[in-house]
Amino acid sequence: MKKITVLGGGIGGVETAIALKKEGFDVELISDRDSLLVYPISIWVPTGEKSINEVRIPLKEIANARGFKLTIDRVTQIKGKENSFFLEKGGKRTDFDYLVVALGQSKLKHKGIENTLSVCGSPDEILQIKEKIDKLVKNKEGKIAFGFGGNPKAPEAVRGGPVFEVMFNVHNYLKKLGLRKNFEITFFAPMPKPGARLGEKALKMMDMMFKNMGINRITGKKIKEFTENSVIFEDGSSIEADLIVFTPAGDGHPVVKNSDLTKTEAGFLKIEDTCQVAGFDNIYGVGDSASIEGPDWRAKQGHLAEVMGRITAHNIAVKEGKKSGALQGYKEHINIMCLMDTGNGGALAYRTDSKAMLIPLPVVGHWMKKAWGIYYRLNKLGKIPRLI
Missing domain, CATH: 3.50.50.60 (FAD/NAD(P)-binding domain)
Structure with a gap:
């Protein structure tokens, strides 16, 4: 059974690990945090509507429910040409057939x-x-x-x-x-x-x-x-x-910036439409770690990171002969979609090449986002199926 290691326990990394396990691979997720912070609903922590524990999910619970291995450690270096990466505690690792980089991004440092x-x-x-x-x-x-x-x-x-x-x-x-x-x-x-x-x-x-x-x-x-x-x-x-x-x-993640992987000027992974890192057959980039190509209005969002994770799992499965069909690409899925909460309601924002809208949802919008938060937790823990 092929071994696939996913670096990063954020929204994109977790969904990638889940999708890869569904395809029948031996999967290990490595994260420097022991929980998944659900950023879309963490907006209520500053006003006390949610506690910090209500907006994060222990990665151990997700791993146990979904059947992949979890390692809590910090990635310090990636050497793609040597087919290796290094961990703060675990040292050098080469025990994988495929590597998925989903480490997220850093932030520009203003004075x-x-x-x-x-x-x-x-x-x-x-x-x-x-x-x-x-x-x-x-x-x-x-x-x-x-x-x-x-x-x-x-x-x-x-x-x-x-x-x-x-x-x-x-x-x-x-x-x-x-x-x-x-x-x-x-x-x-x-x-x-x-x-x-x-x-x-x-x-x-x-x-x-x-x-x-x-x-x-x-x-x-x-x-x-x-x-x-x-x-x-x-x-x-x-x-x-x-x-x-x-x-x-x-800004590009420091580990990605300091790696020998193909990068953009800003330090993000340069990936093909299939999410494969350009020039590397067995390394893929998902979510904020990767540069997203597309229309001028494009933006990195959690739902696109999840799509990239599922596409990566599908494409590796096709490559390994586990399933038939064509390789898939992330670009056709680029859109902006979010339920913007206002505390007393909300608005549904949606953007594609042919459509741009912001639909007011007084009162009900707030509760719709609350319902999404419950759904997301239950889905990641394998208690209910993914709806879309």
């Missing part, structure tokens, strides 16, 4: 980035956002700045949706407490039209939401640096803030 907190960071970082919001609520006033950045070398490596969601949830949380009038909320981004990849109609609806919620907006200004209590732009203007929630654009 003073240590003065910010990201909603797409570690569990500890997300909890720090909650602690700071709790402190401001206790003081009954404050200034909060929410923003995200871009990467000109990898325009698809942007995480804007979660920032919008946490900001809208904080707005409604403060409103419920009767404190919203005491807080100044400002959104900022270096691009002139953040959210433009969702289409013009979506932009107009977002404009309306900002106005209705009384959220200030500063866009089109490049960020110079962050201080403990401010965001400073290159034109000399600034935002004063007691809390800066900022998610930088993605």
Whole structure:
């Protein structure tokens, strides 16, 4: 039986391991974390609607339910030409026939980035956002700045949706407490039209939401640096803030950047449509570790990472003669799809080459996302089948 090792225990890596096991391979998942953080529902941790334990799933439980081997260790180096990788505790490893790299991405390092907190960071970082919001609520006033950045070398490596969601949830949380009038909320981004990849109609609806919620907006200004209590732009203007929630654009993972695998200028894996790393027959790239080719509006999302994982499993199975059929590609599945939660409702965002829409879902949207969170956990633990 062929041995396949998956590096990375995030959304893409876990789905890849599950799909490979279904194809009948001997699968090992290696992760430096012992749990899968479900980022789409971690947006409720800062406002206390969910605890951190409610938005993560122990990898051991998934591995036991799905039948793959789990190793908790940190990958320190990959040598593709030597068909090996290295672990912090486990040392050099060569015991695999195929390798799937799903290590995720790092973040661009802005000057003073240590003065910010990201909603797409570690569990500890997300909890720090909650602690700071709790402190401001206790003081009954404050200034909060929410923003995200871009990467000109990898325009698809942007995480804007979660920032919008946490900001809208904080707005409604403060409103419920009767404190919203005491807080100044400002959104900022270096691009002139953040959210433009969702289409013009979506932009107009977002404009309306900002106005209705009384959220200030500063866009089109490049960020110079962050201080403990401010965001400073290159034109000399600034935002004063007691809390800066900022998610930088993605950058290539250090292990990928330092490897001999084929990479883009930004340090992401250069992959074929089949998810195979260019120039390597037995190495594949999934999710945020890989560069995504496609239309200008493309974006890395969890559902695309899962699609890439299933395509990788299918293509290896075809290659090994376990199943018949043609090889599959990820590019035809590129779209933007997310249920954007606002705390008191939501909106369904969807974008393809032929369609761009943002459908308001008052009240029901919030509960639909809650239901998705339950479904996702049960599915990963093998208790209910995957619906799509």
